[in-house]
Amino acid sequence: MDIKDIIKPENIVYQKTKLFTEKPLSYCPGCGHGTAHRMLLEVLEEMNIQDKTVGIAPVGCSVLAYEFLDIDMQQAAHGRAPAVATAVKRLMPDKFVFTYQGDGDLAAIGTAETIHACNRGENFTMIFINNGIYGMTGGQMAPTTLPGMRASTCPFGRDTEIMGNPLKITELLAQLPGVYYVTRQAVHTPNAVRKTKKALRIAFENQKLKKGISFVEIVSNCNSGWKMTPNQSNKWMEDNMFPFYPLGDIKVPQLEKV
Amino acid sequence: MDIKDIIKPENIVYQKTKLFTEKPLSYCPGCGHGTAHRMLLEVLEEMNIQDKTVGIAPVGCSVLAYEFLDIDMQQAAHGRAPAVATAVKRLMPDKFVFTYQGDGDLAAIGTAETIHACNRGENFTMIFINNGIYGMTGGQMAPTTLPGMRASTCPFGRDTEIMGNPLKITELLAQLPGVYYVTRQAVHTPNAVRKTKKALRIAFENQKLKKGISFVEIVSNCNSGWKMTPNQSNKWMEDNMFPFYPLGDIKVPQLEKV
Amino acid sequence: MGELKLMKGNEAVAEAAIRAGADGYFGYPITPQSEIMEYLMTEKPYETTGMVVLQAESEVAAINMVYGGAACGRMVMTSSSSPGISLKMEGISYLAGAELPAVIVNVVRGGPGLGTIQPSQSDYFQATKGGGHGDYRMYVLAPASVQEMSDFVKIGFEMAFKYLNPVMILSDGAIGQMMEKVVLFDPIPRRTPEEIEKQCPWATTGKNANRKHNVITSLLLDSHEQEQHVFKLRDKYERMQKEDVKFEKIQCDDAEFLFVAYGSSARICQKAVDIARAQGIKVGLFRPITLFPFPSEELLKLSSQIKGILSVEMSLGQMIEDIKLAVECKIPVNHFGRTGGVIHSPGEVFEALKSTYLGG
Amino acid sequence: MGELKLMKGNEAVAEAAIRAGADGYFGYPITPQSEIMEYLMTEKPYETTGMVVLQAESEVAAINMVYGGAACGRMVMTSSSSPGISLKMEGISYLAGAELPAVIVNVVRGGPGLGTIQPSQSDYFQATKGGGHGDYRMYVLAPASVQEMSDFVKIGFEMAFKYLNPVMILSDGAIGQMMEKVVLFDPIPRRTPEEIEKQCPWATTGKNANRKHNVITSLLLDSHEQEQHVFKLRDKYERMQKEDVKFEKIQCDDAEFLFVAYGSSARICQKAVDIARAQGIKVGLFRPITLFPFPSEELLKLSSQIKGILSVEMSLGQMIEDIKLAVECKIPVNHFGRTGGVIHSPGEVFEALKSTYLGG
Amino acid sequence: MTEEIIIAGFGGQGVLSMGKILAYSGIMQNQEVSWMPSYGPEMRGGTANVTVILSDEMISSPIVNEFDTAIILNQQSMDKFEKTVKPGGILVYDPNGITRHPTRKDITIYSIDATDEANRMGNVKIFNMIVLGGYLKIKPVILIENIIKGLEKSLPKRHHGLIPENKNGVMRGMEIVKQN
Amino acid sequence: MTEEIIIAGFGGQGVLSMGKILAYSGIMQNQEVSWMPSYGPEMRGGTANVTVILSDEMISSPIVNEFDTAIILNQQSMDKFEKTVKPGGILVYDPNGITRHPTRKDITIYSIDATDEANRMGNVKIFNMIVLGGYLKIKPVILIENIIKGLEKSLPKRHHGLIPENKNGVMRGMEIVKQN
Amino acid sequence: MAKVKGAIVVDIEKCKGCSVCIPACPQEVILLAKEVNGKGYQYAYMEKPDACTGCVNCAIVCPDGVITVYRTKVEA
Amino acid sequence: MAKVKGAIVVDIEKCKGCSVCIPACPQEVILLAKEVNGKGYQYAYMEKPDACTGCVNCAIVCPDGVITVYRTKVEA
Numbered sequence A, B: 001m002d003i004k005d006i007i008k009p010e011n012i013v014y015q016k017t018k019l020f021t022e023k024p025l026s027y028c029p030g031c032g033h034g035t036a037h038r039m040l041l042e043v044l045e046e047m048n049i050q051d052k053t054v055g056i057a058p059v060g061c062s063v064l065a066y067e068f069l070d071i072d073m074q075q076a077a078h079g080r081a082p083a084v085a086t087a088v089k090r091l092m093p094d095k096f097v098f099t100y101q102g103d104g105d106l107a108a109i110g111t112a113e114t115i116h117a118c119n120r121g122e123n124f125t126m127i128f129i130n131n132g133i134y135g136m137t138g139g140q141m142a143p144t145t146l147p148g149m150r151a152s153t154c155p156f157g158r159d160t161e162i163m164g165n166p167l168k169i170t171e172l173l174a175q176l177p178g179v180y181y182v183t184r185q186a187v188h189t190p191n192a193v194r195k196t197k198k199a200l201r202i203a204f205e206n207q208k209l210k211k212g213i214s215f216v217e218i219v220s221n222c223n224s225g226w227k228m229t230p231n232q233s234n235k236w237m238e239d240n241m242f243p244f245y246p247l248g249d250i251k252v253p254q255l256e257k258v
Numbered sequence C, D: 001m002g003e004l005k006l007m008k009g010n011e012a013v014a015e016a017a018i019r020a021g022a023d024g025y026f027g028y029p030i031t032p033q034s035e036i037m038e039y040l041m042t043e044k045p046y047e048t049t050g051m052v053v054l055q056a057e058s059e060v061a062a063i064n065m066v067y068g069g070a071a072c073g074r075m076v077m078t079s080s081s082s083p084g085i086s087l088k089m090e091g092i093s094y095l096a097g098a099e100l101p102a103v104i105v106n107v108v109r110g111g112p113g114l115g116t117i118q119p120s121q122s123d124y125f126q127a128t129k130g131g132g133h134g135d136y137r138m139y140v141l142a143p144a145s146v147q148e149m150s151d152f153v154k155i156g157f158e159m160a161f162k163y164l165n166p167v168m169i170l171s172d173g174a175i176g177q178m179m180e181k182v183v184l185f186d187p188i189p190r191r192t193p194e195e196i197e198k199q200c201p202w203a204t205t206g207k208n209a210n211r212k213h214n215v216i217t218s219l220l221l222d223s224h225e226q227e228q229h230v231f232k233l234r235d236k237y238e239r240m241q242k243e244d245v246k247f248e249k250i251q252c253d254d255a256e257f258l259f260v261a262y263g264s265s266a267r268i269c270q271k272a273v274d275i276a277r278a279q280g281i282k283v284g285l286f287r288p289i290t291l292f293p294f295p296s297e298e299l300l301k302l303s304s305q306i307k308g309i310l311s312v313e314m315s316l317g318q319m320i321e322d323i324k325l326a327v328e329c330k331i332p333v334n335h336f337g338r339t340g341g342v343i344h345s346p347g348e349v350f351e352a353l354k355s356t357y358l359g360g
Numbered sequence E, F: 001m002t003e004e005i006i007i008a009g010f011g012g013q014g015v016l017s018m019g020k021i022l023a024y025s026g027i028m029q030n031q032e033v034s035w036m037p038s039y040g041p042e043m044r045g046g047t048a049n050v051t052v053i054l055s056d057e058m059i060s061s062p063i064v065n066e067f068d069t070a071i072i073l074n075q076q077s078m079d080k081f082e083k084t085v086k087p088g089g090i091l092v093y094d095p096n097g098i099t100r101h102p103t104r105k106d107i108t109i110y111s112i113d114a115t116d117e118a119n120r121m122g123n124v125k126i127f128n129m130i131v132l133g134g135y136l137k138i139k140p141v142i143l144i145e146n147i148i149k150g151l152e153k154s155l156p157k158r159h160h161g162l163i164p165e166n167k168n169g170v171m172r173g174m175e176i177v178k179q180n
Numbered sequence G, H: 001m002a003k004v005k006g007a008i009v010v011d012i013e014k015c016k017g018c019s020v021c022i023p024a025c026p027q028e029v030i031l032l033a034k035e036v037n038g039k040g041y042q043y044a045y046m047e048k049p050d051a052c053t054g055c056v057n058c059a060i061v062c063p064d065g066v067i068t069v070y071r072t073k074v075e076a
């Protein structure tokens, strides 16, 4: 059978969702931000809530998310997305609201806003891209940088004596009663991507049910910041990030009930 | 035996420590801040470290602590005492450094500074006065205000649906590897006061051993803010605060080792 | 005529917010303005008009909540006092950069630092010159009575939406804490979501099929775009200057000397004018009501008949710079004012005028 | 002569901090100044001079770490860029209120809001008028070369300790990012704890039997005390004006027109002067090096011979107010400048001069 | 008519609410009023004072430093405010706890044993109403029916039952005030 | 002598370091130098350019918008910078990937097949040194020994082993550059 | 048998009359005075001085630290 | 038996040559081209088109979403 017989509109089994704008993604080649965006949009598309969704972009590489996601979006000051989203959701409780933040944004400068939005049990979805580094500003140490891992502000590796241990903010948040669903996923393999999508779907369905915060961490590479090729960085992530940030559900209310 | 035969210098078994200044305490009658101050000073006196100690006062009723404690002190911006103390301790590692903060200061505006100083495992002592309210500003709701409890910004009682649940920040901090010792105490009965003093002693001894953060929460009344007499408020505290904030050790490294 | 009440300035702000049809208030306690949130929490407008009232975890969170709400086209506000306002500087710059409407109340206390909780006017520079970063301005209203604390909330929202710009109500502890009679304006119903979408087609209320997605941002990586954006802001500020300058002239017609003062100081100067007039000294009071845009043109006009200006501020002298620039340094301009929470009395102000311009 | 190096402005700041004997640096990453902390982390002065270098969790934490360090009499500093500096406003006001010495570097980018990462000078007001609350000022140095990025760190610390006041180095993205030759001053050893206690008897280093306890605070609940405190600050600012104004005059002797510009803009104007002079136009450049205290007296003196001033700033025009006040509105003062991250070229500046004052 | 009053004493003595009742009552008789507290950092204890202005004209400055009347309820306030009374003005004080009595000759001084009287009446809460009554006896700037209306306005509904005893206090104060 | 140069291309082509070597080398022969990058938000990819000024006098403005020399390494940069060369100046470019070649007549245009040459030499890393060599052939503003010294200064010690191949690149560039 | 006798001295002017010491005393020694001090507070005093054992409980709970405790042994 | 045949179309100009799709393909269909696109990236292409089963693995891991996948059944 000839290829051109396969490449016909009726045979399409996968294509980029229409919820992307026309703008090419500004992310570095191989960066997980793009995949995370795509899964998010696929969920919005499947739930048919594009017109009811407001997203909050952070300051970080994904500050430009609003250029790519064809939904109404706000760009929040560094670390303040949860505060911004709090107002958005409270003022428009019938909309779907999400934040999308990096590890510097969510777990360093935004710690107070993150903890308190979670503690208040605001009814929105938080998406947390943990790449263990400050991507946008050129690869500085993040709260989640691993011990011994190099970054531009710890060029000899994170020295936990001086710089402290990496912060597992996700595990902390899971303990707050206002937080309903917490999971940690990845987007570097087809399987991981599928699971991430499922998690995002649950997170948005929870919002419909007014369950409080649903928190989806996505461990991702920052191949530029890590100074590796994309595939190297994904391998490194499996070998080094996952042992410290194990993938899987952290708080699943269904299970709790059992 | 006549009273004047008892009241002789040689018979003194308890008096206010010399580490207080001459200034009368500005706190409301019956407020636990004064007792907490006294226990702190007694520990410094017993360890003979008045000349090696630097304290950080918060913004809150105890902002004026520096007027009463006869040690070198800094007054930090609202919520920032842990950041201030971080620099003090790192620049003078041979000094004893402590912060003294209220619940608004430590657990609301200062959440990020609290979590990150703890996470870095800074080697100082944190004293946390949890009175479930913003005393100084006239009794507004604090992150630790109990469900249903009244305050001037929740005059009909804290509604957890709108205002979120009280934040057990102490339990959260206890999980950070940089935090070595965590305990919750009170100062409303002689027994409680004695235990608090012991806890403070341990906290400062740990500092000598460079163990990281030692965190002493003191659940205390704010009888003015609660609109009760001091003794009523202490009773109310036992009946209402302690069930939610149970007294006792939360993280004791000695036990961990077993 | 609306309802007559005896109220604190702070309470008047809160009541006015409800009546103006505000959608949300986000704040953090600080003396001397905590009554604003306390009043709202007692009135519970969320059970009546549906207005959201939320105590934030900090001033930083509060201003960013305001950002989020304003970006949905909602009428939102916050209030604080000096140290808390300093913490909002980044957020205010973001609001200005993203062209969002919002009302921010500063009930000023004495600084710098933790300072004192007593009234002051030492945040004039911060309010008018942009305490945050970048080329931006707020529209700044300076109430001098409890009545104006109420009225300016309404005007503030009007201006915020007219210009899509943050508006500051620069009050002080005296006006916030004092009680006076106030005639409350009649309640205006909150706009419906449909009305909001019509009034604010730029708002992020959910992209429907009929329009492009709305984006609220202040990021323009291309510096030429950023420059165009800043020029657009400049044009807006110039338009404020043309269309919405506000001021008050009291006994200025025959004045040879002028007090220039705003807020509490203007009240005090008004009494000082009476004292002076009683002694036959021809003094007037020029009261800028908008501090930005500053009523420069009017002041310049007036200055031709004036021998000297005393800028009376509860600060070391900040507005005096705008006065000098306004009158183009053509007549003497001097400062008098107590600071650090001390309030000058009418007598002191009068004496200062005498010693400055009348040889004691 | 010291060591000659090719360095970025940001690197020069970091290297100078080590050489000046700084005790601590506390910062948070932000473009275009992250190289300062990166350089320090690479050089690891904590292993050599013992200088502490710490990446804080935020700009707010960083400025409060500076507060803590300064209160111990230590030489401490922080750096950031515009949005990050806005977040430091409360902390800076505290430093000023508590009279603490510290150096704060702002490598300015275009605002407002998130703006752009390109160079700008639109934080002039914030730096010079006090972006934070209350009556306070920073001593503000404006470097125009990598050499000055290095030198001003040393001078900055000297001034900070002379006046017990925060000092701002107001740079911009161009000077931060560009590389030039720099002659590094010879390293100065860090002061010993004993030296610090002697130099800073007010520092909180542990109360010993020989003195009262030291307290660092900016709280003065009694407003009369607060007023006295503010007057003390005012006297200090006046002393700066008398003793430590810095400026540079380039080809001003016979000038009929004047560029007034600082930082990057001054460099550009210098070239514009050359272009103008080549065409026989007598232009000079007056460069304020301290933006506060502003060199008003010198500029006034100079103005008698000048027909017109062009204030050249990478902003909508902020310093122009200080220029007008300085020359008492006696001669025309106009603004020219690109903003939002766009940098004017020498040619543009020259054309602006011509069209403003020479009929095109 | 313009009456500028300072009321000063301990926190907890009802200083601010006395001022509030005066101000509300002023409104009831169509006067212009202003009520300006001085607020301190302490929640309980400490001193409290309030400036109340009642006037038939627009009130320019709510902040004045000389008063027609000073109502003084503790020693610290006596030390601070005796000197601020305008020549020809009046000073009303409760001698309880006063160690240095007022000495000025250019003003008229009245005393009122309100603490004792309140104790005697078995209702310490009406202390401030007794003082208010004393003041109104000397300077009837407010009609008694307007005081009642003022009370109605300033007290929350659920406390309206207390109005009769408050009125009693006012009446009693009118009886016991005496010129020094 | 003052030479104002813009070097522009993709990120990753070594644009900034070529500028750095030039600047360091300038210092080696006692010149004044400035190196002014344009920095964008993207970490990888995107365009990069740097202005280098070498001069015997003090450099006033490090920011100029007309150049004596433009060294251009991709199409976007060609579109942006061809027009910024001063009349009489030079433009050096690598034709690889260029779809619209330069057309100005008032400047001298040189091309250098550096990409191909680097591939041929089996060392893509010396691409930028080949370009540099080409430029120096045309304008010998820097002596070759100072380039070596500049390399020594700008490369970390552990990379000094690479200097010979870099020098090779420079020499090769000198050979292959040609006027259009 | 040696009996322990105690006594407390309250710094009257600094006592705030908060009453916290009263329930803390196992011997019910303390009450508030009818009179007030210079700050207007009813201050604490030993109503049953003989009962005091000098156990210091009152002193360590006193928020203002205004109680000094004395103790001595007497032969019973 | 019906066999599944697949094919992918890469949006060449938007491909960034990151190679993430390559190990994601169980059939080892994909390689990077020698040529570069307009942005200078070597783009992905089907080196072994016959092996493609249209499993979409490559497409869902592609960070830039530039792969469209087609699948059809052919009778073997």
Ligand SMILES: Cc1ncc(C[n+]2csc(CCOP(=O)(O)OP(=O)(O)O)c2C)c(N)n1
Pocket: A059, A060, A061, A062, A078, A101, A102, A103, A104, A105, A106, A129, A131, A133, A134, A135, A136, A137, A142, A222, D028, D029, D030, D031, D059, D083, D084, D087
């Ligand atoms: C107030 C403020 N501080 C600092 C910055 C600079 N900044 C921009 S993005 C960023 C961190 C980005 O890291 P992360 O949140 O992990 O996102 P990533 O780029 O890794 O996806 C920082 C510090 C800023 N823009 N604003």
Ligand SMILES: Cc1ncc(C[n+]2csc(CCOP(=O)(O)OP(=O)(O)O)c2C)c(N)n1
Pocket: B059, B060, B061, B062, B078, B101, B102, B103, B104, B105, B106, B129, B131, B133, B134, B135, B136, B137, B142, B222, C028, C029, C030, C031, C059, C083, C084, C087
């Ligand atoms: C930036 C800033 N925000 C707010 C305030 C006002 N303020 C002073 S103390 C305080 C809270 C005090 O409560 P807490 O920390 O619980 O201490 P407490 O008085 O209860 O001991 C607040 C909000 C301030 N001074 N500065």
Ligand code: SF4
Pocket: A026, A027, A028, A030, A031, A032, A033, A061, A131, A135, A136, A221, A222, A223, A224, A225, F043, F044
């Ligand atoms: S810098 Fe890192 S996080 Fe940012 S786009 Fe590149 S790879 Fe992704």
Ligand code: SF4
Pocket: B026, B027, B028, B030, B031, B032, B033, B061, B131, B135, B136, B221, B222, B223, B224, B225, E043, E044
């Ligand atoms: S207000 Fe509360 S916390 Fe503050 S001193 Fe009074 S009782 Fe203590």
Ligand code: SF4
Pocket: B030, G010, G014, G015, G016, G017, G018, G019, G020, G021, G022, G043, G044, G061, G062, G063, G064, G065, G066, G067
């Ligand atoms: S506890 Fe102390 S302050 Fe309180 S009543 Fe007893 S002695 Fe007085």
Ligand code: SF4
Pocket: G006, G007, G008, G024, G025, G026, G027, G028, G029, G030, G051, G052, G053, G054, G055, G056, G057, G058, G059, G069
């Ligand atoms: S010392 Fe003991 S027995 Fe004596 S009064 Fe105090 S508590 Fe009571």
Ligand code: SF4
Pocket: A030, H010, H014, H015, H016, H017, H018, H019, H020, H021, H022, H043, H044, H061, H062, H063, H064, H065, H066, H067
């Ligand atoms: S994953 Fe996508 S962008 Fe990357 S090489 Fe494959 S097709 Fe190209």
Ligand code: SF4
Pocket: H006, H007, H008, H024, H025, H026, H027, H028, H029, H030, H051, H052, H053, H054, H055, H056, H057, H058, H059, H069
């Ligand atoms: S669809 Fe499946 S088989 Fe085909 S190229 Fe993609 S990953 Fe390989």
Ligand SMILES: [Mg+2]
Pocket: A060, A102, A103, A104, A129, A130, A131, A132, A133, A134, A135, A142
């Ligand atoms: Mg990151």
Ligand SMILES: [Mg+2]
Pocket: B060, B102, B103, B104, B129, B130, B131, B132, B133, B134, B135, B142
């Ligand atoms: Mg509290």
